[in-house]
Amino acid sequence: MLLNEALESLNIRPAGIYIDATFGRGGHSRAILKQLNAQGRLIAFDQDPEAVAFARKEFAGEPRLTIEHENFNQVADVVERYGLAGKIDGVLMDLGVSSPQLDDAERGFSFLRSGPLDMRMDTAHGETAREWLARVKPADLINVLKKYGEEKFARRIATAIVETREQREITETGDLAEIISNAIPVKEKHKHPATRSFQAIRIYINQELQAVEQGLKAAASVLAIGGRLSVISFHSLEDRIVKRFMRDLSSRPKLPPGLPVMDADIEVPYRLVGKPVTASREELDVNPRARSARLRVLERRL
Secondary structure, three states: OOHHHHHHHHOOOOOOEEEEOOOOOOHHHHHHHHOOOOOOEEEEEOOOHHHHHHHHHHOOOOOOEEEEOOOHHHHHHHHHHOOOOOOEEEEEEEOOOOHHHHHOHHHOOOOOOOOEOOOOOOOOOOOOHHHHHHHOOHHHHHHHHHHHHOOOOHHHHHHHHHHHHOOOOOOEHHHHHHHHHHHOOOOOOOOOOOHHHHHHHHHHHHOHHHHHHHHHHHHHHHEEEEEEEEEEEOOHHHHHHHHHHHHHHOOOOOOOOOOOOOHHHOOOOEEEOOOOEEOOHHHHHHOHHHHHOEEEEEEEOO
16 A cells, blocks of 8 residues: 555665565565665565565565564664664555455454454464453453544443353354444444454554554664655554654754753754655555555654
């Protein structure tokens, strides 16, 4: 999504060093590599074992690409290990769930196709959605649905889930989607009733917003002067974090009154590049999932 816009925002130099922090199935990586020469280098990250296995097979003969089985919040540690801190010319972060994860019912992200209630992006670690829903306290479930899904019927949904699990274990996404749908008294047009709840549970299970905050800091810290951080977000919770982070880094700090320092004397090490970019009508016609995508760009100046 926003492929051309993201590539343009990185201002790619053929011999530069770049990071694709969310490899997915390699669409962005493949496009970046096309703009690099033999001296260029790309380091890709993904916490999904299937994505990493795909990368190692698909790009087996590509010496310019290194794939790391890591969450993007580990970018700074990996870059430091390679001795490249402060030498990265661009980082691209494409937040959210990749299309292969959504389309594969076995991953447990989809409320449209029933499958095991998993929702982990890294299937090798952590608690599944099924395990969490079997033990979570009602008050905590309500809080997650409200905080991460902005779901106004959180209490009704949580009550329905708790009442159901007292009778039987909830193991399938289709079952969960039906429970949620039946609990909601008013349905939104053109939106599945389980959309917000599935988003909330997925974000909690994967600790996505915490990872975004950590990943943004890590990515900005490894940039070379003139290097850019380009971030594509898909929902308001992510975008607020990205917007606030970039605004804070690109703004002069507020100083206590009376200090003998002028605002003009304070150098700001980062700057915002342009305005937020959204998908074109042409892209939306081909890929409706891009309707909520938003691209923001930050550049290191000092």
